[in-house]
Amino acid sequence: MRRPPAILAFLSLALLLIAFSLPSRAASPGEPRQAAGPMITLRASGVNEFTSVTAPQRTRYAPKSATINVAFSGDWPEDARTAFTYAKGIWETQLTSSVPISVTASWEDLGSPTILGSAGPRLVNFGGSPPSGIQANTWYPVALVNAIRGNDTLPSNPDIIAQFNSTQAAWYFGTDGQTPNNKIDFASVVLHELGHGLGFVGSMQVSGGQGSWGLSGAPVIYDQFALNGQGIRLLTITSPSTDLGIELQGGDLFFDGSNAMAANGGTAPRLYAPNPFEPGSSYAHLDEDTFIAGDTNSLMTPSLGMAEAIHDTGAITRGIFEDIGWTIPGAVPTPTPTHTPTATHTATATRTPTATQSPTNTATTTATATGTLSPTATASTTHTPTRTVTGTQSATVTATATTTATETATHTPTATSQPTQTGTTQRLFLPLAIR
Numbered sequence: 001m002r003r004p005p006a007i008l009a010f011l012s013l014a015l016l017l018i019a020f021s022l023p024s025r026a027a028s029p030g031e032p033r034q035a036a037g038p039m040i041t042l043r044a045s046g047v048n049e050f051t052s053v054t055a056p057q058r059t060r061y062a063p064k065s066a067t068i069n070v071a072f073s074g075d076w077p078e079d080a081r082t083a084f085t086y087a088k089g090i091w092e093t094q095l096t097s098s099v100p101i102s103v104t105a106s107w108e109d110l111g112s113p114t115i116l117g118s119a120g121p122r123l124v125n126f127g128g129s130p131p132s133g134i135q136a137n138t139w140y141p142v143a144l145v146n147a148i149r150g151n152d153t154l155p156s157n158p159d160i161i162a163q164f165n166s167t168q169a170a171w172y173f174g175t176d177g178q179t180p181n182n183k184i185d186f187a188s189v190v191l192h193e194l195g196h197g198l199g200f201v202g203s204m205q206v207s208g209g210q211g212s213w214g215l216s217g218a219p220v221i222y223d224q225f226a227l228n229g230q231g232i233r234l235l236t237i238t239s240p241s242t243d244l245g246i247e248l249q250g251g252d253l254f255f256d257g258s259n260a261m262a263a264n265g266g267t268a269p270r271l272y273a274p275n276p277f278e279p280g281s282s283y284a285h286l287d288e289d290t291f292i293a294g295d296t297n298s299l300m301t302p303s304l305g306m307a308e309a310i311h312d313t314g315a316i317t318r319g320i321f322e323d324i325g326w327t328i329p330g331a332v333p334t335p336t337p338t339h340t341p342t343a344t345h346t347a348t349a350t351r352t353p354t355a356t357q358s359p360t361n362t363a364t365t366t367a368t369a370t371g372t373l374s375p376t377a378t379a380s381t382t383h384t385p386t387r388t389v390t391g392t393q394s395a396t397v398t399a400t401a402t403t404t405a406t407e408t409a410t411h412t413p414t415a416t417s418q419p420t421q422t423g424t425t426q427r428l429f430l431p432l433a434i435r
């Protein structure tokens, strides 16, 4: 039976639509699985701290080692965009990636004004046969995977999703770190949330007293470093279990990575693990009480005060990032970049050209010598050699002096042919010269 052409057209269109709406994650072998990572929040403490930690020096002088591209969504105030651009500029000097990092940042009502922002990474997992530099059966923030591989693993997805609270009335959008009394420094919030999107996040959580880890049974790279005070890796504890729940709420949790430890005086930095567990905050932050406001390592703590600015990513966070696989430019916080301002001293070296003006000065001095001094020079021939010793430029002076000398020589034959007459010609010549 023949179908009418209209139905055929409809069927082929429907087939096309189905083909395009098939989930892209039904990937071919070798391509990673992907998932949305947990969204981690930053809370307002409501306390004026009166502290300001400035951006690392190398931020101002070092070239960018990564590029962060932002797609703003929602009705962003212009000042907020400016502060966002400033904060992303700090991260762009703190990590190395040849692949641009894409962020979708939305300006929206986050429900409660105490929630300042929230962000999470897109996660990928290559299963049992990962590319070089990536651990098997482990979830990674895609921005990190891209940096390791040097190509864009998920070109059509943002690497980081971030949200900022449009209902917070106390925002301070300045970028100078001089957060006024009762104001909240927006740039610090952006810097913090980008930190979560770039990898400061794990999968562990507690529900009904049961602790668990993993997405589809696989840990996030950050989870590999979670250690309790007794030196037991949390990934070795049964998941889900009450034991793991106790560990995640015991206030005795650390990040056991060698670079993080090195940045923390040789001991593992303490993670935030309060009781009860705070979803979207516990475990994915440094401990608030250890890294208080004003501490250079306080960026990735769970709350931010008023009149508090933290514009440094902090050596411990850089260490944690290096432990999970990021390449950190100048990983050791070298004082050398801080010395770069002293390079302005070379500008003082530009004063040496002014020194070249002094030769020109001596030139003019010798010029005056040619005018008035040359008569006395002709008086005694022995004077002219001594002049040539004093300066190279006075050499030109002597040159003119000798020309006059030869002129007297040609005059002598015409006067008298006697050799003794040279003496008399000189006498004749003297008063002439003096005139």
Ligand SMILES: [Ca+2]
Pocket (backbone or CB within 6 Å): 288, 291, 292, 293, 298, 301, 302, 303, 304, 305
């Ligand atoms: Ca804090």
